[in-house]
Amino acid sequence: MDFLELIQSNLLTPIVLFFLFGIITARIKSDLKIPDAISEFLPIYLLAAIGLHGGIEMRNTGFTAMLAPMLVAIALSLLFTLNHYQILRRLGKFNIFDSYALASTYGAVGAVTFSVGISFLDNQGVSSEGYLAAILAVLEPLAFILAIFLTNMAVSKQLEEKKKSFGSMESKIDINSGETRSNLKQVLHESITGKAIVILLGSIVIGYIIGENGFSSISIVFDELFTGAIVIFLIEMGIIAGQRLGDIREVGLFLTSFAIIIPTFNGIIGVLVATILGLSVGGSVMFGLLLASASFIAAPAVLRHTIPQAKPSLYITSALGITFPYNIIVLLPIMFTLSSFIHNSESINLFHHVTNFLT
Amino acid sequence: MDFLELIQSNLLTPIVLFFLFGIITARIKSDLKIPDAISEFLPIYLLAAIGLHGGIEMRNTGFTAMLAPMLVAIALSLLFTLNHYQILRRLGKFNIFDSYALASTYGAVGAVTFSVGISFLDNQGVSSEGYLAAILAVLEPLAFILAIFLTNMAVSKQLEEKKKSFGSMESKIDINSGETRSNLKQVLHESITGKAIVILLGSIVIGYIIGENGFSSISIVFDELFTGAIVIFLIEMGIIAGQRLGDIREVGLFLTSFAIIIPTFNGIIGVLVATILGLSVGGSVMFGLLLASASFIAAPAVLRHTIPQAKPSLYITSALGITFPYNIIVLLPIMFTLSSFIHNSESINLFHHVTNFLT
Amino acid sequence: MDFLELIQSNLLTPIVLFFLFGIITARIKSDLKIPDAISEFLPIYLLAAIGLHGGIEMRNTGFTAMLAPMLVAIALSLLFTLNHYQILRRLGKFNIFDSYALASTYGAVGAVTFSVGISFLDNQGVSSEGYLAAILAVLEPLAFILAIFLTNMAVSKQLEEKKKSFGSMESKIDINSGETRSNLKQVLHESITGKAIVILLGSIVIGYIIGENGFSSISIVFDELFTGAIVIFLIEMGIIAGQRLGDIREVGLFLTSFAIIIPTFNGIIGVLVATILGLSVGGSVMFGLLLASASFIAAPAVLRHTIPQAKPSLYITSALGITFPYNIIVLLPIMFTLSSFIHNSESINLFHHVTNFLT
Amino acid sequence: MKFYPTKLLTITCEILAKKNILDIFTKYSVTGYTSYEVEGRGSRGLRGQGLENEKNIKVEVVISEEKLHDVVEEIARTMFTDFAIMLYVSEIGILRTEKFS
Amino acid sequence: MKFYPTKLLTITCEILAKKNILDIFTKYSVTGYTSYEVEGRGSRGLRGQGLENEKNIKVEVVISEEKLHDVVEEIARTMFTDFAIMLYVSEIGILRTEKFS
Amino acid sequence: MKFYPTKLLTITCEILAKKNILDIFTKYSVTGYTSYEVEGRGSRGLRGQGLENEKNIKVEVVISEEKLHDVVEEIARTMFTDFAIMLYVSEIGILRTEKFS
Numbered sequence A, B, C: 001m002d003f004l005e006l007i008q009s010n011l012l013t014p015i016v017l018f019f020l021f022g023i024i025t026a027r028i029k030s031d032l033k034i035p036d037a038i039s040e041f042l043p044i045y046l047l048a049a050i051g052l053h054g055g056i057e058m059r060n061t062g063f064t065a066m067l068a069p070m071l072v073a074i075a076l077s078l079l080f081t082l083n084h085y086q087i088l089r090r091l092g093k094f095n096i097f098d099s100y101a102l103a104s105t106y107g108a109v110g111a112v113t114f115s116v117g118i119s120f121l122d123n124q125g126v127s128s129e130g131y132l133a134a135i136l137a138v139l140e141p142l143a144f145i146l147a148i149f150l151t152n153m154a155v156s157k158q159l160e161e162k163k164k165s166f167g168s169m170e171s172k173i174d175i176n177s178g179e180t181r182s183n184l185k186q187v188l189h190e191s192i193t194g195k196a197i198v199i200l201l202g203s204i205v206i207g208y209i210i211g212e213n214g215f216s217s218i219s220i221v222f223d224e225l226f227t228g229a230i231v232i233f234l235i236e237m238g239i240i241a242g243q244r245l246g247d248i249r250e251v252g253l254f255l256t257s258f259a260i261i262i263p264t265f266n267g268i269i270g271v272l273v274a275t276i277l278g279l280s281v282g283g284s285v286m287f288g289l290l291l292a293s294a295s296f297i298a299a300p301a302v303l304r305h306t307i308p309q310a311k312p313s314l315y316i317t318s319a320l321g322i323t324f325p326y327n328i329i330v331l332l333p334i335m336f337t338l339s340s341f342i343h344n345s346e347s348i349n350l351f352h353h354v355t356n357f358l359t
Numbered sequence D, E, F: 001m002k003f004y005p006t007k008l009l010t011i012t013c014e015i016l017a018k019k020n021i022l023d024i025f026t027k028y029s030v031t032g033y034t035s036y037e038v039e040g041r042g043s044r045g046l047r048g049q050g051l052e053n054e055k056n057i058k059v060e061v062v063i064s065e066e067k068l069h070d071v072v073e074e075i076a077r078t079m080f081t082d083f084a085i086m087l088y089v090s091e092i093g094i095l096r097t098e099k100f101s
């Protein structure tokens, strides 16, 4: 199956079609909507399913295989976040707050995108390494913590400079930097106890404990219903993305390009690096997808509190309205083609050399 | 299986029993209720399932087979709506608003009734033509549009007559007729973007695109869970119908009879016509059910805005409290017996003659 | 499998693990929560599934087998309620209201506990008598009715004594005792039309009518999804239990011990008696579980109206925060070991003697 | 547009107290009310999360001054000690007095 | 902190009347509002249970005295006979007058 | 029945601002509040549909005049520029003053 066929066959899956359907639904201003309780429950369900699945696989493979990919993913995620910031601040001329918010939105990961990726591979009859769910859990809060830390640093520096000019404001600034420190601690706590991470980590642990055997009694709910559940969720995601499309003017040309080029760049790097690290065809795609994805559910919840000065319309609209559709419709097949190619062709020899050299 | 056996075997299905259970639940004033989010989600789910199923079947059969049944259904639906109006206005002595509202409620179709019909046939091991889902989608807004058009006409005529007597009110009336025109346009838009139609048409198209293959990964959700989902939905429908039973006094004897005789008449005509048109046993039953069914979810949403002068207690109570139970418990087996009889017995020859004559 | 293995294998099921996960989730103050609509729907679903299952089995076994266990369960439930009251009032020094409220909370049954039990047995490959669902339905309101009756008696007595001392207050007291009587009638009505009983009894009847055949079209929803649904529900139960853990100080040492010792006592008696009555290994466990379980969903709804003077923090916290976890994690395996032992070992002879002697 | 002054009674309480409140309304022939679920914190801690029965509700009723006093008196007397409950009164203007009792 | 006196208009009505109300707001350039679902009882019986279309909502709008009268007049004229609806006005204090029209 | 005059502060804001508001309450020892989800339109467009984090809430608090000013001042100062938020104050009557701070 060549790339065009693949993008076509990917476009014509229920998941993508129902997502496009949701977008159209919103554009024609239909009153169709998935009730809140259902669309709040579905991400919890999807993460539980992903976690259980990952945990069960990790029981078979052990932890050591996970170490290198995990560390590399962390390093790349932090590097990418800093890179995004430079691009946004220097080239994009965004203010410091919007730059950090956007940088971390794209440095963070998207659990919904991950779910769609799992389903996409399933459809292609390809599997991926179970520990990727654990990497998802670890990456989720990382970019935010970095961005918040850096924002706070920057704000403190600004304040200190002001302090020098207006000696009288000292007391107030002290209060502020006190607030800043407690803020960071709070954010750390909130990030780690955020519902996405908690259900994901919990399910990984439970999957690890129960294994295939224990899973059999609940596999119909947490395995067989998975794709159907994603389809329903993507109707709602499509509707919300469609409502956001109108705001793209606000996002501007620079950010629109950013929202497409950066994921492509990050994702392709991810696929290559994962292949070097020895991940499977599917695992490399998922690794790339982790780095390519932007966060649009966790991001607002964290950023509104920690960088309230940043405009949510920027980071939500670009992540949900542009990057998410692009990732699941276009980039996913691109990365899959790439991963298949470098895993199967002779070019693999090159990578073997690199790997041998590195170890 | 003769008719009495059939009505008995139909009464004793989970769907009908849980519906009766819901009615009893409401009558004994239990606090049992299906949470709103679930009962708002279920019709969306059911229509998606029906649409996907229909779309997949249409992929096999093509569009041409659909044309004649579609046009005949449209014609019958409009004819029946006008017929209802005459009966209600002349025999029933209802005012013009209630007459049009009721006429279109019974000229429109009920998606829930349709779902129950699909399940009923499934239970009998009989299938029906996939394009009936498309006819459902087209008929849904039709009767309303006609009724609103006629109501507006009638109101304009009334106003014009008044205008002649009170010359001074001119300006005001002009505003009103301006409102009327924009109203009709708005109603058209709202009808076509109404959630039921949107999800139904969308799913038909998606089903058509993905076919059996693409459907396999979601068939457990959108096919195997179907009957169970209907059962849960019918508990809530039963509860609501039960709460309405108290209002039947308000409905009166005339409308109560109307709510039973008209569906029977429309349904039987539908079965006969469908048989002539060459539909299968099951298809003819579903065609009859489309014409027999009354709308009780879409109707209030449309009619409250377009004919606000009509009393909702009349059209909701009769459609949901009387016609719906009658249709799924009594009329469905009647139509099935009839359809089986005219399809299997020698009487089929008669129809062949008619068909040959017509073509 | 010996007892320690069993408790371990029971601890490591998805149900128990997700319950523990919920508790941890609450303790670390995560914002994870199952949306209300889902957690309100799940008990309805679970009871419908239990009822259908029970009804189908009763169709095979008939009603007569049910009589003796039903009557014995009623008698034990009433006896236990009185016993709880004595212990709480005399040893625990609780006031009359708290004593009656707690006594009936522990005399009543817990539908969620029952669901977990069914799943536990399923996991062990053991079945239980279908009529136990009917016993569940009958026991549910019983302890409350007794407790309310006794509370009202006690309050009336108190009032009468006061009346003797203050002759002037007569009229007011008469009003009060009038209120009391109408209260009891109302409570009876509310108990019997309470949603848990209604859905349970309704499903039993429907299961009885439709049998295996009628069930097949909905068995995927009402049978195969059962364990997965419980898992999701127990996440929420765990979260709520975890939130309650902080209130255990309020509960005190006496009530904490009560919340563990009483279920153990009641449950073991239940297993022994059921074995004597001839129930199967699994049936005896479920019979014991019925008597061991405390009510934490129905109890507050009834007791807030009928004994509003009692402190809900006491009876909810002890039933949900202590007894429920203890029952499903520790007591269930204990009772299963016991039941297996006395059913299989030679000690069964003893019981045969007793049974012979009694009949 | 002329607005006639009347009273709005707002009651915030635990959901299981609703029945009692509606019963008191019925007793004093107060036929209209509006209610909805809320969460809240008060002297009895945080409410409205977790079990269905632990929710809070608000009940609002447009009511004449005379009935107001009877209703409030009865609620205070029969419910304040046993239930999580809070109430307040405000002045509002309505279009037609005959509609509210 | 200085609070400027203004008006709060509260409308309780059947959910299908919401569109009409928002249309009237648009007509008079009232851009802000807050709304939520409620259940209630009034002259048209108990509402807010059962079918989605049978729910009640409340719509609240902070509004200047002049616009208030136009909006209320139009609602009363066009909707009172055909819809389950109730409204009242109260006095409130806001921080900045320019935000509300 | 005697009603003591006090203040009701009503805040309508985006859901992610709730934490900040509750923190301010805690800072000024305001222990009671009631809150619920709403949808609304204001200067920041339509809110309350779509993503969970985009919802609006209302927070209502019965509060003494002194605390009112501190709380409103702090909310206005720290939150008005960055969040979708609106607030108003009204006069209410309560039964017992000691319950509210």
Ligand SMILES: Nc1ncnc2c1ncn2[C@@H]1O[C@H](COP(=O)(O)O)[C@@H](O)[C@H]1O
Residues within 6 Å of the ligand: D012, D013, D014, D039, D040, D041, D042, D043, D044, D045, D046, D047, D056, D083, D084, D085, D086, F031, F032, F033, F034, F035, F060, F061, F062, F063, F100, F101
């Ligand atoms: N000061 C307050 N302002 C607003 N609502 C309050 C206040 N105090 C209590 N409430 C509400 O009233 C309910 C019952 O209060 P309480 O009986 O004090 O627990 C609480 O759960 C809150 O919803």
Ligand SMILES: Nc1ncnc2c1ncn2[C@@H]1O[C@H](COP(=O)(O)O)[C@@H](O)[C@H]1O
Residues within 6 Å of the ligand: D031, D032, D033, D034, D035, D060, D061, D062, D063, D100, D101, E012, E013, E014, E039, E040, E041, E042, E043, E044, E045, E046, E047, E056, E083, E084, E085, E086
């Ligand atoms: N006296 C009242 N107090 C509070 N709300 C009311 C009152 N009367 C009516 N309502 C509300 O207004 C809605 C419509 O009233 P109605 O048109 O009288 O049925 C009802 O469903 C209630 O939610």
Ligand SMILES: Nc1ncnc2c1ncn2[C@@H]1O[C@H](COP(=O)(O)O)[C@@H](O)[C@H]1O
Residues within 6 Å of the ligand: E031, E032, E033, E034, E035, E060, E061, E062, E063, E100, E101, F012, F013, F014, F039, F040, F041, F042, F043, F044, F045, F046, F047, F056, F083, F084, F085, F086
């Ligand atoms: N004039 C108004 N009347 C009632 N609610 C309003 C009004 N203006 C704003 N709101 C509410 O306050 C929220 C925040 O307002 P804003 O910051 O102006 O977007 C809106 O989403 C509405 O729920």
Ligand code: NA
Residues within 6 Å of the ligand: A105, A106, A107, A108, A109, A110, A266, A290, A291, A292, A293, A294
């Ligand atoms: Na990323």
Ligand code: NA
Residues within 6 Å of the ligand: B105, B106, B107, B108, B109, B110, B266, B290, B291, B292, B293, B294
């Ligand atoms: Na029809």
Ligand code: NA
Residues within 6 Å of the ligand: C105, C106, C107, C108, C109, C110, C266, C290, C291, C292, C293, C294
């Ligand atoms: Na018990």
